[in-house]
Amino acid sequence: MGLLALQQSHILANGIEWPKPIVSTASSSKVISDLISRVLDGAPTASLFQISINAHLAVNGKDVFELSNGSAPGSILISASTGVAAAWAFNYYLKYIADSSVYWSGKNIRISNGTLFPIIKPIRIVANDLYRWYGNPCTFSYSAVFWNFSRWEKEIDWMAMNGINLVYATTGMEYIYNKIFLRMGFSQSELDDYFTGPAFLAWFRMGNLQKHAGPLSNSWHQSQFQLAKQIIQRLTDIGIIPVLPAFTGFMPRTAPSRFPSAKFHYSSDWVGFGCNESCLPYLDPTDAFFQKVGVELLNETITLLNLTSHYYACDLFNEMTPPISDLDYLADINAGIIQVMQTVDPSAIWVMQAWLFLSGFWTVDRVKSYLSKVPIGHLILLDLFSEAIPQYSRFESFYGHYYIWNMLHDFGGNNFLFGSLVSVTNGPQGARNFSHDHMVGVGITMEGINQNEIMYEFALEQSWRSPLNDIELNDWLVGFVIRRYTGDHPVPDSALYAWQLLGNSVYRKNLYGDHPIMLSRPRVNIEQD
Template sequence: MKKTIILFSLLMVVLSVHADDISAVKGLVHRLFPGYEQVFSFRKTAGKTDVFSLRSEGGKIIVSGNNANSMAFGINHYMKYYCHVEVGWLKSDTFQLPSVPPRIPKPVTIKARVKDRFFLNYCTYGYTMPWWRWDEWEHFIDWMALNGINLPLAITGQESIWYKVWSELGLSDATIRNYFTGPAHLPWHRMINIDRWFAPLPMSWLNGQLMLQKRITARERELNMRPVLPAFSGHVPAELASIFPKAKITKLAPWDGYAEQYSCSFLDPMDPLFTQIQRRFIEIEDSVYGTDHVYGIDLFNEVTPPSYAPEYLSRVAKQVYASLANADPQAIWLQMTWLFYYRQKDWTNDRIKAYLTAYPKNRSLLLDYYCDMQEMWKSTDKFFGVPFVWCYLGNFGGNTMLTGDLETINRRMEHAMAKCKGNLAGIGATLEGFDCNPYIYEYVFEKAWNFPTNRNVQEWVNALADQRTGKVDANARQAWQLLVDSIYNQQTVTQQLQPFFNMRPAFMTSKMVSQIPQVDKEDKILLEVIEKLLQVDSDRQSYHFDLANLTRQLLTNHFMSVFYDYQKAYEAKDLQTMRLLAKKMTTIIEDLDKVVGTQSCFLTGKWIKDARAWGKDPMEKLYYEQNARNIITTWSDKNMGLNDYAYRSWAGMVKTFYGERWRMFFKAVEAALKARQHFDKAHYDSYKDRVCTFEKYWWEGCVGNFKAVPTGDSKTVVREILAKYQ
């Protein structure tokens, strides 16, 4: 009798787990596809390998899978390849469902090729997500589930935990909140790069983020994700030394041009206080957010370690892992390998090996962070057997520029899967910010599953064209094939791609001039693609985004070509031609602002509105707005190396920030010529000082009042613009 009760209890537990998975995926369908709840019927299957199956049965679409995440990916497969529906990563990305759900002519079963599918980057929390509320997070988490992501970086709300830890150790409220940075800059505080920039951090932010992270982690786990939580990396408030005078706390060198007052302090992992802080942080974090035992710790991101001696690096890594295991015996230490790429001359293989193999391999997980540029697994003997995730980065600063080499991505991922079967744990994407190339990341995550189109780029592109327009259309397919054969077939060769228009104005270098033929060639392709898309009859939001996005690129390219003629006119001292070309470029700026204004994701006004919404009073609203403006312009203070790093070709900024800088440049150059002088270094330095003053005034003085909702029909606007230039 007792044995029967035990078996019955176990059966109830299993059924409960199955019911939870099915309930979770039903909830996703209800949120994303209302009206389709009765279309799908779900079946939970056994087994640990992620797999989904689709089939039609009667009037139902039967979705089977081993968990909610697999079933969600199956739903997305049905939506994309049978309904021609693409669900975007932003809540503003709308779509239309077919009135009659398509049947599946032949059953489909697809397995995952890798266990882990990682997503996000510390920087994404500054360049894209700092102002998100739950509604945007809820949609995004559903998008991650649809794309099979099961290992998301989850670092929201950690400052609320740190506040508790530092308070317990005796630091005051003012000291702690002045140690933090402003919200948009917190990723670089978390990576031990900067302290105090835009401090103090309001208490309302800490409280709001704590509640938000609770909802984020709960929903991610509901959809079978393992949130990667933060842990202690040695970063401490400088004032901690006054409470623990014997602690080995070192002031790190200033990061990337910041003044010394913003430098971070680092507690030596060998110090007993390190283990004490690690344990307390994880205890509190676990009590508030729970844990899946995966923790992100990056000790030396873009900073120099106290020593590069292999013995030291081995000892430090071993001690950091020991502190983590002391707090959570099941802990897995996840870290990005960006530091090995960033300082390749210093991180030699003997040092990397000593650092990575100092603790158990099965307690480690690495992110090969920038495989679109350099696959570190190839130069480190496959990370010496330590499990790693192949990652596509593809974007710096959330920049708005077309980029993404699908053929290279395909080839490199297939090669890694063939050569690293022993320790390739997964596939990931580590974009710094959401950009204007969302489909590239969807392609990366489809590669993590074993179905035919994941090896054939051309077939995948045809399906993408159908999804973007909502139908099979010859013009759309031809347009996308042309795009992928040209623009989306260029390997990234720089860390940061930036249109000339978004740079602080100056005359072109010889290297920039050499790019003009390539830009002109790209313009011809873009014009042909846009004209083909204009022949498509579609009301899909994704279709209208593509028209605006491609025209945005066309206009910024055209601006560069016109400026090249302006520079030649300057060299010829042809003031009349210069004025005509300056006027033409001013018109391009106005047209660019108008076309990006048709899309919600290209609105400066929305970014600012979302930031201000976190403020509980006028002063806090101003604080958040200034922080939001700062990071997408000068990034820090005026005239530092990070200026324009996170540029945005967004409506509002185009006219009032970039446009004003160009108007100032044209005026300064003309003034020099009128005075019969060259626009030499002295003239440029004087002009640059004025521009720097303006840039700071733009973000600090909150120049401009921008629309937070899109205006105009992109198709109409694009046609008007093309008619003007042809």
């Protein structure tokens, strides 16, 4: 696997330079051609797409793609700044030239085996922002935990076709932690008492759970790490940046007794699991031992993956309260975390969820202090629930740092019908107007996939669209229905009308939805909320 190397091409007006992956244009073109062939099920028309990748097409570091008729008869030329932009262009062609659709639960391809629809007038799309983000830590438990590479390949294709260029890469990381903690002197039985079962790893990684439904077998560790390498190879081949996990401080329950001179705290009893399965010990980031362990873990991650992505995730206080509220201490916590990253990788960019700031603990002065010692340009916050409870406006665009506007939408992988197309079409541009260059992307942070697919397709289009008015929004919805459902016969007027009813009700300004009894956790005396 080739290293992701530093390329200073994402340059903002204030001189901040973001690392970006370098991928061979020749190999990236081949990867996109292979993607097109997979989506078209190997049809001969796949070879009629000509791929040209040229980084110089980018505008101020923002992706660009162009669609035109190719040099060969019946061919289509995709010119793009990156592999991701080329896949994005292919999806644009499918949707807006061929009235076709590729989505989580299937696809509706309306291209014949022999010919492509020509481009009437060349098309050029410039991304509104630098980044398109995918995922929530919970996505990888609610939806992806038992995927094999074949399923991951399908998801990565979907990501690329929707412009995603930044995503968590956490699969298999327990293999590395197991390896390092054994080296530190922990026994395997101590670690078996630490790791949760596979379906609960999201909350293990965020420090909310330990042990529950565990242990993890050695075969799980081995197979997941091999899968991780396959996933990361494909991501980097396309040009999607993997965000690697950095040390949060959480350790096995015996760590305080093994290292009595180190400073530990304990996480809370999380949502009633009890301290046998939560209340994890975690190293204080201001302690020198945090630096030692954190640097060793991150170095091992980079070495074993042969990958320096420059983007690292770390979320210490997910749904828990810091042990001390002193402002200087809060600032020093993050100084310790970013120090680990920059010791290993001076170009490190910390990707942090802003979800913790929804807690009442996080007053304006505490958030400002908490972020104050992370160098500007080395932190991107994920404003996780921007469509409903945006944090950027509450905290002055995060006091000089940068953030991505995200639609969270789904909690718990639930699948009842709801969403707010109005909030999603207006929200990202509102954030750009408020924060200017400090809003650097649009993303989706659903806890589970395979539900309300209209919302996610629409959300990711905001990375190149302008806001739509009511008439335009209705037209977009009609187009969505036609792309998704047209087969040998046109979509019936009654079906279009039904979808318009949905678009003007449950999908219009319905941020939370009405949780139906059928999707509630079984319990005695259940009542409709």
